[in-house]
Amino acid sequence: MLSEPRSPRRWIRVACLSVRPPLSLLALLAVLASGPCASRPPPEALAATRDALSGLDEFGALLLGAGLPVEAIPQGRSVSPVQAERLRRHFGILPYLPQHYAPRCVADELLRYVERHGQGLSRWDLSRMVQEYRSLFLLRQDGFLAAALTGEPLRWVGPVEIRDDGAGAGEFEMGEFYTRADAESWRRAGSPNLDRL
16 A cells, blocks of 8 residues: 655644643743743934934924924923023034925024024924914925925925026015915014013
């Protein structure tokens, strides 16, 4: 009588089923899996970044959106004119992506205000001032009108061209704030009057 040919797959299955780990090994694995060693989180490489982001206010979020590294965001309850000057210098040397342009313009305007003010301004006041820009838009270098606070592009208006009095695309000028009256009409808004806040 001929014996049935045995495939390698069947041999592997038979070998796996015939090997049984000792109960003591299974018990040891169960204890290790349920013990405090298994629940301890791994060391956190980004703990400082996470901690800095957890306490972020509106002004800090604006600086982050403008491309400022987390470790350069000022800590404390106020921003002094010296800190404002340093942050503006930081922005001057940092490369940026198109989505950083609009938040960087807003941050620069607020930081110039702190410098002109001549004394420290509380983070609460700065965060309140940030809210004045929430419905404003700026023309980016890539021809998009973008939200002033987030840099999110809303509409492409055309290629930006150099002009006698600056740069712009169509009826829009770079560095000017705009607001949307309806889906198709835009008007120049100017900068918010920060002194009235």
